Amino acid sequence: MSEIHPAVTAPVIRRAVVTGAAGFIGSHLAHALLQAGATVIGVDRRGPAGDDSSAANLSVLHGREGYIPVTADLLDCAIDPLLVDADVVFHLAGVPGVRPSWGGQFSEYVRSNILATQRVMDAATRMHVPRLVVASSSSVYGVTSGGPSVESDRPRPASPYAVTKLAEEQLCLAHAARAACPTSVIALRYFTVYGPRQRPDMFIHRALDAALTGRSLRLYGDGHQRRDFTFIDDAVAATIAAGTAPNNTSIVNIGGGTNASLIDVINIVQSLAGREIDVRSDTARSGDVLSTRADTRLAEAALGWRATTDLPSGMRAQMQALAHSAYPAAA
Ligand code: NAD
């Protein structure tokens, strides 16, 4: 975890399954659950030798007391045995990223975000797991008028990725709405999460990487896109709260309250690093929305949660972690 630790609601979770545990958000979540004393079954198709980012993410989990690693693909593994006696399934496994979803990889998005989710949800109900928390996305809102998005707004997904995330959350909710379904579902619509070990394809990681290495940063469009950037520890605290929240909420926005532009991010990076970065203009990408902004009143009411980390503080924590892990000579 990073050096910033906002108050996390004390979970009463004894045993949790985290899918996507080798990923950015899943590894932080699994780590926080272990710190709170839970047993965690971490499932991911990437193992410690998968690639640089899965190795770094899993290095904080493997060997820790209470952690049970499972390297398996949710598209074909036996899921029921993994869920025995679980209080919560946190379903974070999936193929993320807006821009690559247009091309030939679309079938991967469908397979992991929809077909695998159907298998996970089927297993959760068969195994009578009381709660499933599923990772949805701000991208389901698509192009908005610029005002904060409320959970009841009509979704207008603007990319194939966003369509699969909308399908994923609705699929889980459809299962949960069946008569006598033993599993209640909360779908969290995360807004652009950042922090230590952020996925290397994401903007803040690339901007910090540019500052630390001198590599150039490609800016898609004019840089006036705005995002409601959400710090990882805040996202994790909300996710744990959703594991035990009362069973009367289904979809909740998780936004950091920032709504900063990419140019703002570049300015923060330059001030943190004390140097200019080499920014190269590139064409705007299809499916990239101009602005995301979360209305988080429901998160406050239903989860007792609000974000506590401002963008410069969170980015400083991410830069320090990146400097120490990837570029120790620059730290
Ligand atoms: P990530 O790529 O770092 O983690 C996802 C993990 O899921 C990976 O380790 C991958 O190996 C695993 N996975 C994918 N398909 C699988 C399968 N079929 N079987 C087993 N494991 C599989 O992504 P992340 O940024 O940590 O995002 C986690 C979740 O949150 C995703 O569902 C994503 O769509 C959602 N989300 C992320 C953000 C964000 O800003 N990072 C925002 C909104 C929503």
Ligand code: UGA
């Ligand atoms: C992020 C995650 O990547 C998605 O998985 C997630 O679903 C989504 O948040 C969400 O909130 O739901 P995105 O907002 O596109 O998606 O975040 P970044 O990948 O960090 O991109 C932010 C902006 O920076 C985009 O406008 C993108 O075009 C731009 N960008 C990104 C660049 O200009 N250059 C780059 O090298 C990378």
